[in-house]
Amino acid sequence: MSTQGSNGSQGSSGSQGHTPMTPAAAARVQSASAQANGGHVAKGSFAARAQSAAAHNSGKGGGGGKR
Secondary structure, three states, X not given: OOOOOOOOOOOOOOOOOOOOOOHXXXXXXXXXXXXXXXXXXXXXXXHHHHHHHHHHHHOOOOOOOOO
């Protein structure tokens, strides 16, 4: 049996760790999504989740989540 990463899959880059989402990266994702969808970013989309992860990683959570 072969071993895989701790999350059960191997990334294409082959790196051992993970890179946290940064606000700049989330902005790029959100911009591309908005351009592709007429200026809208759907709630729950990857772009929205990227923005949330970036806020969490930077310690500046917006508090818009469920309680």
